[in-house]
Each structure stands twice: as structure tokens, then as C-alpha cells.
Amino acid sequence: MLAIENLSVSYGETKILRNVSMEIRAGQVVCLLGRNGVGKTTLLKSIMGLLRPQAGRIQLDGSDITFASPDVRARHGIGYVPQGREIFPQLTVLENLQIGLLNVDSDHQPILDEVFGYFPALQSLLSRKGGFLSGGQQQQLAIARALVMRPMFLILDEPTEGIQPNVITLIGEVLENLKKRGNLAILLVEQYLDFATQLADICYVMEKGAIVLHGAMGELDPTVIKPYLAF
Amino acid sequence: MDSTQFGEALSNSLSSSSILILAALGLAITFGVMRVINMAHGDMMMLGAYTAYVVTDRRMLPRALNHLLGLIGIDADIDLNIFVAIPASFLVVGFVGYLLEVCLIQFLYDRPLDTLLATWGVGLIMQQSINLTFGANLVPMHLPEMLQGTPEILQGTAFAIPSLRLFIVGVTLFCLFGVYWWFFQTMSGLKIRAVVQNREMAAALGVSTRQVDSITFAFASGLAGVAGCILAHLYNTKYNMGGDYVVDAFTVVILGGMGQLAGAAGGGAAIGTGNSFIEKLLSVFTKMDSPAAMAKFFILVLVVGFLLVRPSGLFATKERSYD
Ligand SMILES: Nc1ncnc2c1ncn2[C@@H]1O[C@H](COP(=O)(O)OP(=O)(O)OP(=O)(O)O)[C@@H](O)[C@H]1O
Numbered sequence: 373m374l375a376i377e378n379l380s381v382s383y384g385e386t387k388i389l390r391n392v393s394m395e396i397r398a399g400q401v402v403c404l405l406g407r408n409g410v411g412k413t414t415l416l417k418s419i420m421g422l423l424r425p426q427a428g429r430i431q432l433d434g435s436d437i438t439f440a441s442p443d444v445r446a447r448h449g450i451g452y453v454p455q456g457r458e459i460f461p462q463l464t465v466l467e468n469l470q471i472g473l474l475n476v477d478s479d480h481q482p483i484l485d486e487v488f489g490y491f492p493a494l495q496s497l498l499s500r501k502g503g504f505l506s507g508g509q510q511q512q513l514a515i516a517r518a519l520v521m522r523p524m525f526l527i528l529d530e531p532t533e534g535i536q537p538n539v540i541t542l543i544g545e546v547l548e549n550l551k552k553r554g555n556l557a558i559l560l561v562e563q564y565l566d567f568a569t570q571l572a573d574i575c576y577v578m579e580k581g582a583i584v585l586h587g588a589m590g591e592l593d594p595t596v597i598k599p600y601l602a603f
Numbered sequence: 604m605d606s607t608q609f610g611e612a613l614s615n616s617l618s619s620s621s622i623l624i625l626a627a628l629g630l631a632i633t634f635g636v637m638r639v640i641n642m643a644h645g646d647m648m649m650l651g652a653y654t655a656y657v658v659t660d661r662r663m664l665p666r667a668l669n670h671l672l673g674l675i676g677i678d679a680d681i682d683l684n685i686f687v688a689i690p691a692s693f694l695v696v697g698f699v700g701y702l703l704e705v706c707l708i709q710f711l712y713d714r715p716l717d718t719l720l721a722t723w724g725v726g727l728i729m730q731q732s733i734n735l736t737f738g739a740n741l742v743p744m745h746l747p748e749m750l751q752g753t754p755e756i757l758q759g760t761a762f763a764i765p766s767l768r769l770f771i772v773g774v775t776l777f778c779l780f781g782v783y784w785w786f787f788q789t790m791s792g793l794k795i796r797a798v799v800q801n802r803e804m805a806a807a808l809g810v811s812t813r814q815v816d817s818i819t820f821a822f823a824s825g826l827a828g829v830a831g832c833i834l835a836h837l838y839n840t841k842y843n844m845g846g847d848y849v850v851d852a853f854t855v856v857i858l859g860g861m862g863q864l865a866g867a868a869g870g871g872a873a874i875g876t877g878n879s880f881i882e883k884l885l886s887v888f889t890k891m892d893s894p895a896a897m898a899k900f901f902i903l904v905l906v907v908g909f910l911l912v913r914p915s916g917l918f919a920t921k922e923r924s925y926d
């Protein structure tokens with residue numbers, strides 16, 4: 373599904389990612405763990421095309437997308453739920469979802485009904501401006517907005533950050549459900565280890581811009597991972 | 604000030620407000636969507652004026668058309684006027700804007716100073732090529748009969764506004780309404796608003812920011828073309844007129860609040876009206892030589908004073924931050 377080979381990314385002169393390689397198969401949930409500032413968001417932005425790599429390749433579903441623009445990647449089937457949620461503040465909840473639907477040709481209503489099934493709270497907020505939602509509501513909207521695009525590959529950047537426990541549970545259930553459907557690949561960035569271990573099949577650990585550990589979730593010993601998460 | 608003088612000031616204020624609104628609307632759109640300050644915007648107005656000349660002057664396009672029709676045996680006497688010139692200016696200048704965005708400006712996003720210099724340079728090139736091709740000055744274009752004079756019901760009242768100026772107000776309202784409808788009632792407008800609010804996220808959701816940028820830039824240029832076309836029907840125009848108008852348009856945009864559409868409308872109306880009435884009052888009561896320059900000065904002082912009190916302009920966005 374997604375293959376990253378020796379990716380290196382810099383901000384100006386500062387090299388952030390060093391030779392990162394990663395592979396994600398259809399139906400897999402892969403989690404990427406690591407401390408603040410190690411480069412997790414940088415990697416996701418590079419996958420989405422918001423940052424240009426200095427070296428390396430990214431392949432999606434067999435085609436090389438290393439230099440494709442973000443909108444092309446989105447239409448190719450990558451859904452992005454960014455850190456900080458990035459809801460359009462002056463657009464209503466419905467308009468935020470409509471942006472996700474712009475490139476969907478099939479009938480929109482069943483797709484909307486499906487995401488309202490996942491996140492019932494959104495349905496009563498449709499005409500509210502995105503900027504006036506609470507953090508938890510915005511997070512649900514951000515996930516819903518990515519899901520209406522019918523992605524084959526979903527990227528989530530710390531979806532539990534600053535969110536109250538019952539919404540975290542809800543998000544966990546939704547991701548569990550999506551995983552059960554089996555055709556969607558998910559890359560989940562987390563610092564909340566318990567949330568990640570419940571969902572993920574494969575785990576990558578990042579330190580100073582490089583992958584230092586990876587393996588099947590069941591085979592990795594939490595006591596080995598923990599030092600890479602502590603502050 | 605008697606009622607004739609009031610009528611004169613009123614009709615001046617309507618046309619100058621309209622021109623300022625159209626010019627500032629384009630600038631506000633390019634700034635709001637692309638964060639680009641287009642120094643060639645005034646020269647786009649100049650191109651609109653010269654397009655009006657090419658379209659309406661009997662020796663230019665009408666003669667060429669008549670000649671062509673003559674070749675195929677039709678004895679035609681085509682006479683094109685402002686009703687054709689306005690859409691023509693919109694399309695011609697919009698196309699020039701599209702080329703400018705695609706060939707140059709797209710490579711300079713995130714480099715505001717370079718964009719400023721590059722668009723300024725492009726403006727100079729446009730001025731000289733027009734000067735060399737069509738000459739330095741234009742006299743006002745001829746008007747169709749229905750736009751000459753003042754409507755009968757208004758004659759003799761304090762609202763004796765010439766038909767042309769009423770028509771101009773109509774065109775401006777039409778453009779304002781059109782922009783509003785496009786931005787707030789259509790899916791392509793939704794894309795534009797998403798790009799304005801969060802460019803990266805819009806792209807990550809599949810919005811082609813390239814397409815949004817080139818289309819909005821072309822449209823904004825087209826509006827400048829309409830403003831220039833209208834000017835060409837009111838006054839003498841010249842190849843380097845752009846410089847004067849770009850400053851006025853920027854004043855409007857800054858007064859209105861950078862990148863705000865309602866600001867461009869409100870600011871344009873405020874400055875256009877203020878300018879015309881102050882000028883009239885000065886000329887009636889002080890008999891000074893150059894009331895126009897003095898009025899401009901007063902307006903500038905008022906705008907600066909207003910911005911000291913309210914730095915974000917007439918219409919500042921109020922939004923709750925994300926967290
Ligand atoms: N726009 C930027 N310009 C320069 N440096 C940046 C920029 N954004 C991030 N960085 C730097 O890149 C490094 C990696 O940042 P990144 O956001 O990828 O970390 P992260 O792993 O997502 O952290 P967190 O867990 O806090 O979200 C950090 O040292 C950060 O300071």
C-alpha cells in the first residue's frame with residue numbers, strides 16, 4: 373500500500389528526518405511512537421506532500437508520489453487528520469465536510485450518514501462554525517472530514533492529544549471498526565501508548581528523526597518502548 | 604452648497620466610489636487568497652481602458668469587423684459600445700492576469716518582496732508596450748445614446764445623476780453581488796474560502812490550490828479591467844494612469860481591513876464619497892486652486908487617524924482561535 377524508502381527531510385538547513393523507511397499494507401494499523409519533537413509530524417506532512425523530501429521515495433499503491441502535490445495525493449486516496457485538527461474556523465461543520473466530499477463522485481448523503489453513525493454529535497452541529505466547536509468536537513470533525521473522502525490510507529496525527537477520555541474511547545471504537553472492515557490502512561501517530569497498543573498491528577519507534585525500533589505490536593516489549601516515550 | 608452642487612458631488616461620489624470598489628475588490632481578493640500584493644493592479648486597469656478603446660473606437664475593432672464582413676459580401680456597420688467593452692475588458696484583462704499568475708507569480712509565493720518587485724516590473728513593461736502600440740493618451744470613449752444625459756425624472760432635482768453614472772453603480776453592484784454569490788453560494792467559492800482559511804489543509808483534502816490561485820487571480824484582474832473600462836468612458840486616460848489608482852485602491856483595502864471583501868466595498872464607498880464631497884465643499888467655500896489634491900490629503904489624514912484608533916480596519920475578522 374504505502375512504502376517509504378530512505379526518506380530525508382529538512383526545514384531549511386536543519387535536517388529533521390534521516391533515512392526513514394516504512395511499509396504499510398492494506399488493512400494494517402501501524403503506529404508511530406516517539407517523544408515530542410522527534411519528527412513524527414514531519415514524516416506525516418512529507419507523506420501528505422506538505423513538505424518536500426531531500427532524498428528518498430514514497431510509493432502509494434505502486435505509483436511513485438514522491439513529488440506529487442498534496443491535492444493529487446488526497447485524490448489518490450490518502451486521508452489526513454492533522455495534529456491540532458486544522459478545522460476551517462469560518463466554515464460550518466457541514467462545509468468542512470463538503471470540502472472532503474468535493475472529489476467524491478458518488479451520492480454524498482449515504483457517506484455523510486455513515487460518518488454521522490460514527491460521530492452522532494456532529495449531526496446536531498452542522499450549521500455551527502468550525503471555530504466555535506470544542507476540541508473534542510473538532511477532533512471528531514477532523515476524522516469525519518477525512519473519512520468522507522473514502523481514503524484507502526488514513527493518517528492520524530495524535531488524535532487523542534488534549535481530548536477528554538470519553539471522546540478518546542469513541543475515537544478508539546471508530547478506528548477499531550474501520551480496522552475490522554479490513555481494506556483501510558491506517559498510520560497512527562501517538563504518545564499515548566495504551567491507545568496505540570490496543571489498535572496497532574505494527575509499531576515503529578522514532579528517535580531524533582530516525583526509526584530506531586520496529587516490529588509486530590505483540591512482539592515488542594513495552595518496557596523496551598517506554599524509554600523512547602518518557603520525557 | 605446648493606442643490607446643483609450637491610447633485611454634482613453626489614454623482615461624482617457614485618462613480619468614484621464605484622471605481623474604487625471595483626479596483627479594491629480585486630486587490631482584496633488577491634491579497635486574501637494568495638497573500639500577494641499586486642503592484643501591476645493599476646496597470647491592469649489601464650489595460651481595461653485600452654481594451655475599451657480597441658473595442659469601441661470606430662477605427663479599431665468595429666472597422667476590422669466591418670472590413671472582414673465586407674470580404675464575405677456583407678455590408679455591415681457594426682458599432683460597439685460600453686455594453687460590449689465591459690465584458691471584453693473583463694475577459695481580456697482576466698486572461699492577461701491568468702498568464703501573469705501562471706507564468707510568473709506562482710513561482711514567487713512565500714516571497715512577498717520578490718512578488719512586489721516582479722509585479723511592479725511587469726506593470727512597467729505593460730505601460731511601455733501599450734504606449735508604443737496605442738499611444739500615450741485616450742480621450743473618453745463615445746457613449747450609446749441611452750447613457751447620454753440625465754434621466755428625465757431626476758432632472759432639476761438634487762439627485763440629477765447622469766445616466767452613465769447610474770449605469771456604473773449598477774455594474775458595480777452586479778460585480779459585488781456576483782463575487783458574493785460565487786464565494787458564498789457555490790462549491791468553487793467554498794474551495795476559495797477553504798484556501799483563504801487554511802491553504803495546507805485545503806490542499807491535503809484534495810483542493811487544487813493551483814487552480815484556485817490562477818482562477819481567482821484572473822478574476823481579480825478582470826475586475827480591474829472593468830474598473831479601467833469604466834474610467835475610459837468618464838475621463839481622459841493615459842498609459843501610466845495605473846500608479847495613481849493603485850495607491851487609492853490600496854488605501855481602500857487597508858481602510859477596509861486587509862483581504863476583506865466587505866472592507867473593499869465599505870472602504871471604497873467611504874473614500875469615494877468622502878473625497879467627492881470634501882472636494883466640492885472646498886471648491887465652493889474656499890475657491891482654492893486645487894481642491895482635488897487638498898481633498899485627497901484630507902482623506903489620507905482621516906484614514907490614518909482612523910487606522911490609529913482601529914488598526915485592523917473597518918472589517919476585522921473575529922474568530923475564536925483553535926484551542
Ligand atoms: N516549520 C518548522 N520550521 C523549522 N523547524 C521545525 C518546523 N516544524 C517543526 N520543526 C522542528 O522539527 C522537529 C520535528 O518536529 P515535529 O513537529 O515533526 O515533531 P513531532 O514528533 O511531531 O513532535 P510532537 O510530538 O510535539 O508533535 C522539531 O525539532 C521542531 O522544532
Ligand SMILES: [Mg+2]
Binds near residue numbers: 413455
Ligand atoms: Mg507532531
